[in-house]
Amino acid sequence: MSVKHALLALLEQQPMYGYQLRAEFEQRTGTTWPLNVGQVYTTLTRLERDGLALAEGEDGEGHVIYRITDAGRGEVATWFTTPVARTQPPRDELAIKLALAVTVPGVDVGTVIQQQRSATMAALQDYTRLKRQAAGSVEPADLAWSLVLDSLVFGAEAEIRWLDHCEARLRRAAAEHGRENWRLDDDASPSEHQFHRPAGETPARGAR
Amino acid sequence: MNNAVLRLTDVTRTHGAAPHEVLALRGVSFAAYPGELVAVMGPSGSGKSTLLTIAGGLDQPSSGEVSVEGVDLARLGQEGRARMRRTSIGYVFQGLNLIPALTATENVALPRELDGVAPRRARAEARRALEEVGILDLADRFPDNMSGGQQQRVAIARAVVGERRLILADEPTGALDTETGEGILQLLRARCDAGAAGVLVTHEARHAAWADRVVFLRDGVVVDETGTDRADVLTEPAAR
Ligand SMILES: Nc1ncnc2c1ncn2[C@@H]1O[C@H](COP(=O)(O)OP(=O)(O)OP(=O)(O)O)[C@@H](O)[C@H]1O
Numbered sequence: 406m407s408v409k410h411a412l413l414a415l416l417e418q419q420p421m422y423g424y425q426l427r428a429e430f431e432q433r434t435g436t437t438w439p440l441n442v443g444q445v446y447t448t449l450t451r452l453e454r455d456g457l458a459l460a461e462g463e464d465g466e467g468h469v470i471y472r473i474t475d476a477g478r479g480e481v482a483t484w485f486t487t488p489v490a491r492t493q494p495p496r497d498e499l500a501i502k503l504a505l506a507v508t509v510p511g512v513d514v515g516t517v518i519q520q521q522r523s524a525t526m527a528a529l530q531d532y533t534r535l536k537r538q539a540a541g542s543v544e545p546a547d548l549a550w551s552l553v554l555d556s557l558v559f560g561a562e563a564e565i566r567w568l569d570h571c572e573a574r575l576r577r578a579a580a581e582h583g584r585e586n587w588r589l590d591d592d593a594s595p596s597e598h599q600f601h602r603p604a605g606e607t608p609a610r611g612a613r
Numbered sequence: 614m615n616n617a618v619l620r621l622t623d624v625t626r627t628h629g630a631a632p633h634e635v636l637a638l639r640g641v642s643f644a645a646y647p648g649e650l651v652a653v654m655g656p657s658g659s660g661k662s663t664l665l666t667i668a669g670g671l672d673q674p675s676s677g678e679v680s681v682e683g684v685d686l687a688r689l690g691q692e693g694r695a696r697m698r699r700t701s702i703g704y705v706f707q708g709l710n711l712i713p714a715l716t717a718t719e720n721v722a723l724p725r726e727l728d729g730v731a732p733r734r735a736r737a738e739a740r741r742a743l744e745e746v747g748i749l750d751l752a753d754r755f756p757d758n759m760s761g762g763q764q765q766r767v768a769i770a771r772a773v774v775g776e777r778r779l780i781l782a783d784e785p786t787g788a789l790d791t792e793t794g795e796g797i798l799q800l801l802r803a804r805c806d807a808g809a810a811g812v813l814v815t816h817e818a819r820h821a822a823w824a825d826r827v828v829f830l831r832d833g834v835v836v837d838e839t840g841t842d843r844a845d846v847l848t849e850p851a852a853r
């Protein structure tokens with residue numbers, strides 16, 4: 406995430422000091438990507454070094470106020486008009502983990518998939534709850550936050566669909582080739598079902 | 614915890630006879646409490662509809678127990694189960710099951726009238742339910758003259774009309790666009806927040822996410838469960 410550009414974009418609205426920038430950032434994005442104030446000040450120092458912002462003295466309480474420069478405005482305009490590069494899809498670790506899980510012997514792929522699905526589903530439930538709370542507000546910052554939540558919802562949803570897809574394909578492959586470590590279901594002994602996880606009041610159960 | 618609105622204990626359901634028998638459910642234990650919306654997810658054929666029809670008293674388990682509001686459905690008998698379905702249970706079928714010869718209002722009012730509510734009052738309740746799902750303007754239309762999504766909303770109105778304690782919905786958002794689908798979930802959620810227990814079968818993760826708990830079915834077995842646990846629901850009613 407480009408902290409630099411986010412802060413510059415905020416400075417374009419009005420001059421601000423570090424804590425204020427952090428608060429404005431989090432008002433729009435929730436605490437999804439928490440910024441610590443040290444990170445904010447380090448970034449401001451770099452912006453000043455690069456001529457994109459200027460420290461223009463203190464307010465009455467000793468806060469250093471920063472203002473955007475013309476070069477900074479140009480930088481913001483470029484940022485908004487340039488697509489974000491998709492060099493590092495955030496799902497990579499999961500994709501890599503599954504790619505290894507299906508090829509490394511002895512890994513219970515079904516459990517890997519189900520545990521991820523559960524975790525992602527729980528996150529999706531959280532986003533949905535937050536969205537319900539944010540619904541109805543007409544404040545621009547709340548709308549911004551709710552759009553961020555939508556992005557998280559779409560991301561989690563896509564991940565779950567992909568996991569469902571992986572499971573279906575692996576099941577089909579297991580049925581066709583009888584590959585042991587692709588097997589997601591143990592027909593011979595359902596009581597030792599591979600998904601079995603002792604959890605909550607509805608534990609996994611085999612027949613009888 | 615005994616105050617579950619719905620409780621399934623070690624339920625199995627076998628279709629057909631050996632050697633071609635299908636084990637649709639293999640020892641499912643499941644409960645839904647007042648104020649709770651539970652989502653059930655799983656691949657096609659994993660037993661979701663079977664679970665729901667058994668919970669709604671429309672089908673009987675091969676073994677195990679099903680109780681609604683503490684009453685064992687097996688002990689109720691045919692007549693008692695039918696009454697339970699009319700008064701306590703709202704059901705949205707995967708196929709909509711609307712009666713073609715009745716208007717939207719009449720379809721929705723039917724379970725109330727069957728249960729002895731005066732026709733005028735039943736119709737007034739039906740119109741209110743249709744208003745909640747956003748199709749009051751179609752109150753006098755017949756199902757054949759409505760779109761799939763509109764029929765779906767009639768089916769949902771029929772399931773929530775009256776003071777149902779248990780709402781069972783099998784893919785209720787199937788034929789709806791995202792926006793309308795969310796509206797239906799809002800409605801289900803509101804009914805549960807008001808004290809009903811709901812079970813929602815869906816293959817859409819974003820819809821399941823409206824639930825307090827998500828239960829995963831595979832091959833007739835509950836394999837996993839997620840979501841706010843009961844303690845959290847009780848101490849933080851409005852969530853985070
Ligand atoms: N009347 C029946 N006779 C024989 N088998 C049946 C019958 N009803 C259901 N089944 C079988 O039981 C299993 C579970 O079916 P069920 O309808 O509960 O699945 P589902 O999870 O609702 O699937 P879908 O997502 O496709 O609606 C399936 O294998 C199905 O073929």
Ligand SMILES: [Mg+2]
Binds near residue numbers: 783
């Ligand atoms: Mg079904």
